Amino acid sequence: MAASTAAAPTGQWFRSSDGTQWWFDSGSLSLDFAYTGAMSDNPAWEQLHAPADLAAWLEGRFSAADGIVSEGDLRDALELRGAVARAAASASRGEAPAPADVDIINLFAATPDIAPALEGGTRQAGRSRVRTGQALSAMAREAIGLLAAADEGRYRECAADDCQLVFHDESRSNNRRWCSMLRCGNRTKVRNHRARKATA
Numbered sequence: 001m002a003a004s005t006a007a008a009p010t011g012q013w014f015r016s017s018d019g020t021q022w023w024f025d026s027g028s029l030s031l032d033f034a035y036t037g038a039m040s041d042n043p044a045w046e047q048l049h050a051p052a053d054l055a056a057w058l059e060g061r062f063s064a065a066d067g068i069v070s071e072g073d074l075r076d077a078l079e080l081r082g083a084v085a086r087a088a089a090s091a092s093r094g095e096a097p098a099p100a101d102v103d104i105i106n107l108f109a110a111t112p113d114i115a116p117a118l119e120g121g122t123r124q125a126g127r128s129r130v131r132t133g134q135a136l137s138a139m140a141r142e143a144i145g146l147l148a149a150a151d152e153g154r155y156r157e158c159a160a161d162d163c164q165l166v167f168h169d170e171s172r173s174n175n176r177r178w179c180s181m182l183r184c185g186n187r188t189k190v191r192n193h194r195a196r197k198a199t200a
Contacts, residue, residue, distance in 0.1 A: 008061050022182040027154075027168035029061060030084045030143035038078075038085035039166065048078065058135050062114075066129035073132040080108045080136055084143045091147055091155035092166045105147075108140035160184035 010032050011025030026032050031039075036057060037046035048054050051069040054077050058065040069077075083104035087097035097105075114134045146155070146168055154169040158179035165179035178185035 008063065016183070022180050024165065024180050024183070025167070027170040027176075028088075028142060028146055030139040030146070031088055031166070031168055032061070033057075033077075033139050034081055034085035034088060036081065038081045039089070048074065048081075050074070054132070058130075058132065062130045062135050062138075064128060064130045065135060066131055069132050073136075076108075077132070077136055079104060080140060084139070087143065087147055088155055088166050088168075091150040092157050094153075097147065105140050105143055108136050109144050111137045113137045113141060158184050160187065 010027060010029055011023060012032055012035070013021050014024050014035075015021050024035070026035060035045070036048050039045070047057065051071060051074045054074050055065070055067045055069040058069070059067055083097075083101040087101045087105065090097045090101075111133055114130055114137075152174070154174060155166060156169060156176075157163075158165045158167070159177040160179070163179055163184050165184075167176065167179055169176040
């Protein structure tokens with residue numbers, strides 16, 4: 001059984017401009033992180049305004065996060081977030097990420113990660129709390145693994161004409177088309193149904 005330092009499952013709630021909440025599972029913790037603000041030019045998407053915002057987001061993803069985030073940690077996080085966002089967008093278009101973004105992701109991945117541990121022992125080895133730098137490193141390493149396999153075509157944009165959300169398809173059949181069935185998938189089904197009724 002894994003220890004409590006592991007990351008939570010992916011996905012998060014968003015609110016549409018009309019106030020409707022919808023669930024978006026990007027398929028990746030690092031992409032979830034990118035969607036705290038770097039994947040859109042819309043200021044309304046920004047979630048990380050202050051160190052406390054980053055602390056809360058990390059505590060929601062890493063159960064053992066220590067909640068300690070400095071202004072420097074926030075600057076580091078925003079730098080990594082931007083690099084992951086740009087690299088994922090490039091991968092969704094079948095392009096290689098920019099070398100500068102690769103360097104940033106590699107730099108964060110080279111810092112100490114969260115050590116795996118088994119529960120049930122009688123002694124504690126190392127820290128039991130996850131520091132901000134360790135969480136950033138874990139997300140950078142995950143991004144490297146996914147981007148290294150980007151030629152499998154699992155990074156893609158939502159198939160809806162009016163949506164550019166990028167996700168990593170984790171489905172076994174690799175046939176996910178929509179950012180969310182609650183949003184674009186359902187809207188497309190409704191439009192197709194209306195079009196069939198109109199032609200009938």
